[in-house]
Amino acid sequence: MISIMIDWIRSLPQQQHTYEEGQHLFHRNDPVRSMFFIEEGTAQLVRHHRDGGVAVLQRAGPGSMLAEASLFASAYHCDAVAIEPVTAMLIARRNLRRLFLTSPDFAQAWAMHLSAEVRNARTRAEILSLRTIAQRLDAWIAEKGALPDKGSWKSLALEIAVSPEALYREIARRRQ
Amino acid sequence: MISIMIDWIRSLPQQQHTYEEGQHLFHRNDPVRSMFFIEEGTAQLVRHHRDGGVAVLQRAGPGSMLAEASLFASAYHCDAVAIEPVTAMLIARRNLRRLFLTSPDFAQAWAMHLSAEVRNARTRAEILSLRTIAQRLDAWIAEKGALPDKGSWKSLALEIAVSPEALYREIARRRQ
DNA sequence: CGTCCGCTTGACTCAGATCAAACTTGGTGG
């Protein structure tokens, strides 16, 4: 999906930036100047609540795009934070915009990418609307194919919004 | 947002259809032939689980588009059901596609619309990842501005995935 | 006037959050 777009994006002027763990790539309400293309590391889109809690809107690993939804927006609608050292390609928004407006093929690839994001986000919401851990895990597995490897169960717990302990227990129960 | 696109869409050949309550506008895996523009009534995108439960991916009322994410997909990824009598405008996909590919302005409007859907869906997921009713209601209100009127609390409960009774209690608590 | 539906409230139950303590593992530095 994204891979279709890479060729186009690579043809635009770009600038590489690195970010340390915990550093912000951008802040909510910042004017949108660049689009971010993650080459290494992982960044998260997060939103802060008045009660101090943070909610993760999206995790973006190598090969994914950050803030695709902002190409035609005037300001970012959330924060982007590196959760490990990140290398990112920055593409000036106006260049990407020009490409979009002049190349129908790129525009189509972009629309397909956005559509995939819509589906992803809706699927996540669908999973989160289930009431029990067992159901959420089933739905997650139905979507992704299989349970991930051991080291990443904690972040899976975060993704499906259950406590790690509860998820461990559910997994243990299934191993019976 | 959508209003920007209406003018364009209106210029295409269209066909009006009506659907009764409970009738399907399309089924999952059906080949995508048309895009649906709701004029009257309400339809829902739903997905069925093996355990018989249904999950609502999206509610679409008058003025909104159904299956925008399918313009470049080959098959629908969920079912669409009328939850009350629906009048919809059907636009042949190939016409909309041609418009997208030939009009950069329309393509931009379309991309903006998809971006808005991405944000909506992510916001919904964000709300659903909160653990208590109070938090979900706060987040919902922060997003939409205010508590809806009395007749629609039940569907609000559905949207934030809590039982109606629990929501009523939370609202009552706030009226103290 | 009766029926339907959304709302209200009570009582009970339980899945899962939270706190807590141990155990596995990989990596780091002495």
Next chain:
DNA sequence: CCACCAAGTTTGATCTGAGTCAAGCGGACG
């Protein structure tokens, strides 16, 4: 090579928010 540390995992005990069942209320509408 080993002590040590940090993360993730495992398991136990306790508590509570919210789901469920149930019974009653009130307005809309044929």
